[in-house]
Amino acid sequence: MKVILLKDVKNVGKKDEVKEVNDGYASNFLFKNKMAVPYTKGSQKVLAAQLSQRAANEAQLEKEANELKERLKTMTFEFKLKVGKNGNVFGTVSNKQIVQALDKAGIQIDKKRLHKEEPINSLGTTIVKVDLYRNKVIGEIKVHVSEKE
Secondary structure: OEEEEOOOEOOOEOOOOEEEOOHHHHHHHHOOOOOEEEOOHHHHHHHHHHHHHHHHHHHHHHHHHHHHHHHHHOOEEEEEEEEOOOOOEEOOEOHHHHHHHHHHOOOOOOHHHEEOOOOEOOOEEEEEEEEEEOOOEEEEEEEEEEEOO
């Protein structure tokens, strides 16, 4: 029996795949637990519509991420850290502080999406990479650190 999977099913397949399974397995497990529906012309049309809608949604999200990437290129975020007599910087700029600065600018980004190779603990400008859309669109945030008076 052919079925369309509604969820990922271990050892069977991924969501939205059409799979051939035993009749008993389909009726006693997959249908009962709402993990699949029978493969018919109607369900095939619904699946095609859902996939095209999802593709359009994904394209829109990627477009918005590219617009945000261009917007971030023009912005620089200023942070101030204490500096000792011999030029040593006390403290670092954390991901949380960067996200708060972005939030004040009206940009919502999760701090887990920021990628810093090393902590920002020196004066000057540092570029921080941010994953804006599923590792397809990577933006750059300019972080400028200056001396606190």
